[in-house]
Amino acid sequence: MDWQLDVQGVSKRYGETVALEDMSFxxxxxxxxxxxxxxxxxxxxxxxxxxxxxxxxxxxxxxxGRPVDLEIRRRIGYMPEDRGLYPKMKVGQQLAYLAKLHxxxxxxxxxxxxRWTTRLGIADRIDDPVSALSLGNQQRVQLAAALVHDPxxxxxxEPFSGLDPVAVDVMSEVLLEKCAAGVPVxxxxxxxxxxERLSHRVGIVSRGHMQAIGTVEELRAGGAAQLVxxxxxxxxxxxxxxxxVQVLDQADGRTVLRLSAGADDQAVLAAALRTGPxxxxxxxxxxxxxxxxxxxxx
Amino acid sequence: MSSESxxxxxxxxxxALVTGRELSTRMRxxxxxxxxxxxxxxxxxxxxLASVLMDSGDPVRVGVVxxxxxxxxxxxxxxxxxxxxxxAVPVADEQSARTQVSAGDLPVALVAGSGGGYTAITDRxxxxxxxxxxxxxxxxxxxxxxxxxxxxxxxxxxxxxTDAVVTVDALDPPDPDSGQxxxxxxxxxxxxYFQLLxxxxxxxxxxxxxxxxxxxxxxxxxxxxxxxLTGKVLGIGLVxxxxxxAFGVAGLAAALxxxxxxxxxxxxxVFAGTLGWYVLGFAFLAVLYAAAGSLVSRQEEVSGTxxxxxxxxxxxxxxxxxxxxxxxxxxxxxxxxxxxxSAILMPLRIAAGVTGxxxxxxxxxxxxxxxxxxxxxxAKIYRRSVLRTGTRVSWKQAxxxx
Numbered sequence: 001m002d003w004q005l006d007v008q009g010v011s012k013r014y015g016e017t018v019a020l021e022d023m024s025f026x027x028x029x030x031x032x033x034x035x036x037x038x039x040x041x042x043x044x045x046x047x048x049x050x051x052x053x054x055x056x057x058x059x060x061x062x063x064x065g066r067p068v069d070l071e072i073r074r075r076i077g078y079m080p081e082d083r084g085l086y087p088k089m090k091v092g093q094q095l096a097y098l099a100k101l102h103x104x105x106x107x108x109x110x111x112x113x114x115r116w117t118t119r120l121g122i123a124d125r126i127d128d129p130v131s132a133l134s135l136g137n138q139q140r141v142q143l144a145a146a147l148v149h150d151p152x153x154x155x156x157x158e159p160f161s162g163l164d165p166v167a168v169d170v171m172s173e174v175l176l177e178k179c180a181a182g183v184p185v186x187x188x189x190x191x192x193x194x195x196e197r198l199s200h201r202v203g204i205v206s207r208g209h210m211q212a213i214g215t216v217e218e219l220r221a222g223g224a225a226q227l228v229x230x231x232x233x234x235x236x237x238x239x240x241x242x243x244x245v246q247v248l249d250q251a252d253g254r255t256v257l258r259l260s261a262g263a264d265d266q267a268v269l270a271a272a273l274r275t276g277p278x279x280x281x282x283x284x285x286x287x288x289x290x291x292x293x294x295x296x297x298x
Numbered sequence: 299m300s301s302e303s304x305x306x307x308x309x310x311x312x313x314a315l316v317t318g319r320e321l322s323t324r325m326r327x328x329x330x331x332x333x334x335x336x337x338x339x340x341x342x343x344x345x346x347l348a349s350v351l352m353d354s355g356d357p358v359r360v361g362v363v364x365x366x367x368x369x370x371x372x373x374x375x376x377x378x379x380x381x382x383x384x385x386a387v388p389v390a391d392e393q394s395a396r397t398q399v400s401a402g403d404l405p406v407a408l409v410a411g412s413g414g415g416y417t418a419i420t421d422r423x424x425x426x427x428x429x430x431x432x433x434x435x436x437x438x439x440x441x442x443x444x445x446x447x448x449x450x451x452x453x454x455x456x457x458x459x460t461d462a463v464v465t466v467d468a469l470d471p472p473d474p475d476s477g478q479x480x481x482x483x484x485x486x487x488x489x490x491y492f493q494l495l496x497x498x499x500x501x502x503x504x505x506x507x508x509x510x511x512x513x514x515x516x517x518x519x520x521x522x523x524x525x526x527l528t529g530k531v532l533g534i535g536l537v538x539x540x541x542x543x544a545f546g547v548a549g550l551a552a553a554l555x556x557x558x559x560x561x562x563x564x565x566x567x568v569f570a571g572t573l574g575w576y577v578l579g580f581a582f583l584a585v586l587y588a589a590a591g592s593l594v595s596r597q598e599e600v601s602g603t604x605x606x607x608x609x610x611x612x613x614x615x616x617x618x619x620x621x622x623x624x625x626x627x628x629x630x631x632x633x634x635x636x637x638x639x640s641a642i643l644m645p646l647r648i649a650a651g652v653t654g655x656x657x658x659x660x661x662x663x664x665x666x667x668x669x670x671x672x673x674x675x676x677a678k679i680y681r682r683s684v685l686r687t688g689t690r691v692s693w694k695q696a697x698x699x700x
Contacts, residue, residue: 089319
């Protein structure tokens with residue numbers, strides 16, 4: 001079965017506050033989708049609606065082409081933003097319980113608990129209560145809780161927050177591995193470098209709306225490009241009259257320009273050459289962080 | 299690898315899993331096991347102690363010195379007649395009688411005096427019942443001796459006076475078992491109060507525990523709120539029932555074994571009734587406690603939202619406690635019809651024998667009906683509040699059309 005995740009035109013209001021407005025995106029099987037946005041942008045609300053913990057005012061969430069009902073939802077591995085497990089329950093018992101609540105049989109559940117605790121390096125803590133574990137290890141248990149029923153889709157809200165660097169590597173590995181196995185993975189994060197490095201596609205959400213979506217390359221290409229021109233003899237204001245060009249900075253013969261979409265970079269080069277020698281002429285695509293700032297500020 | 303079939307989880311299995319978790323985590327909890335072991339020991343120990351203290355069945359030992367040994371037979375027969383059984387214990391001489399009395403080995407010793415009179419040696423005083431036995435035995439011996447001197451045959455005398463006894467014909471005889479019935483009723487009330495209060499609060503704190511730890515969001519992404527609620531209430535209710543049954547069995551066994559309770563049928567009936575009414579009372583209160591728990595996110599706030607329910611349970615207890623003395627009175631008669639007061643008053647009335655099958659059936663139906671109604675309401679409140687964390691949800695918000 002093809003477990004594509006479709007979020008279609010989902011809206012949610014709390015009284016006067018608009019939490020989500022026509023939120024739409026698709027995550028294909030085997031795709032790692034990074035969800036970024038400032039706090040309160042609507043990432044968590046979207047995920048909670050996908051998991052049925054919250055109901056949408058309009059729009060729908062489809063999984064494998066079918067609206068998400070309770071039975072389909074059991075195929076999702078979920079890591080809520082608000083981390084939570086029974087603090088006094090033993091790691092192994094707790095994971096087995098959650099696996100069974102997702103429809104696994106007893107033997108199947110116990111086998112999965114051993115497999116995932118071993119994979120995540122917490123097998124020796126299986127008989128300890130969760131509260132006895134370090135915060136980092138509790139996060140690993142939380143990830144195990146999302147994976148233990150062998151989900152067909154992963155929805156992870158801030159899976160990297162609070163992880164030590166080793167755990168970040170383990171988490172990244174597991175996500176990529178699940179992706180390679182054909183599982184669509186959605187995760188949100190504030191660590192944009194991590195999102196940029198891992199994600200196949202990224203969605204930038206702001207004020208409840210999807211502002212930009214695409215591969216990191218597409219987003220960067222679509223963003224306003226910057227030109228760096230090193231022309232030592234250029235007088236101040238040399239580029240002011242050029243069409244579609246905004247001077248961001250000029251000092252010591254180095255000029256940083258922003259080109260609006262459709263502006264002719266060759267015209268800029270010609271103008272620069274008219275001032276004298278040009279030692280550097282470089283087009284710089286914005287990083288995800290810069291794009292993010294741009295989108296959020298817009 | 300991943301099975302492609304969608305994972306089905308029938309409602310019954312979801313509820314059973316939740317119930318199973320409640321049972322296993324609670325029953326395996328060391329504090330729970332230990333405190334219950336202590337409680338059981340206290341119950342059994344208390345009953346054994348009570349039976350020892352209340353034991354008056356053993357005959358009183360009366361020392362008889364020398365010639366006083368001729369009183370052995372009249373002492374025994376008069377003791378039986380006056381319901382103060384007496385055993386005559388021969389003592390060698392007055393000196394050793396005094397020693398034994400002062401050592402506390404004998405409560406009293408009789409020494410023959412002159413003219414058919416006797417001296418009773420005792421430490422401080424002779425209890426009035428025992429005094430009556432001693433007096434009548436001595437008088438009987440003197441009368442028989444005097445009549446024998448007149449040539450009257452003592453056996454003929456006995457035959458002639460056998461039927462000269464007073465037979466009591468009471469118009470409203472007291473129930474000989476009423477003391478035991480009252481005791482049973484009181485124990486039943488105490489147990490129900492204790493159990494309803496503790497299990498109710500367990501439900502509320504259990505709900506809050508899932509909110510505080512935030513595990514509830516994970517749970518509700520795979521099962522329905524109603525299933526989580528039902529499983530939790532069933533699990534905690536079962537733990538409470540097992541606990542109550544253990545207390546009851548231990549208490550009954552100890553009381554019957556030591557002879558403290560002799561009305562076996564009544565005792566077993568009261569026990570069964572207490573268990574049954576616990577189930578009804580718990581079901582009524584538990585769903586409300588769950589709803590109250592779902593309104594808050596921190597354990598410190600639980601006592602606040604559950605206060606009205608706790609006051610209700612205490613009210614039930616106070617009415618029941620008052621009614622123990624007068625189970626057939628107006629207060630008990632009226633309140634026992636009203637849910638959830640029936641839950642604590644009906645076992646008491648059954649114990650006292652002041653109710654009939656009609657009231658039992660009707661009050662059970664009333665309890666079931668009101669419980670279903672409140673369960674619907676509570677499930678609605680629970681569903682609406684259990685995922686709201688942070689500030690306390692008001693009853694109005696929880697019930698409103700939000």
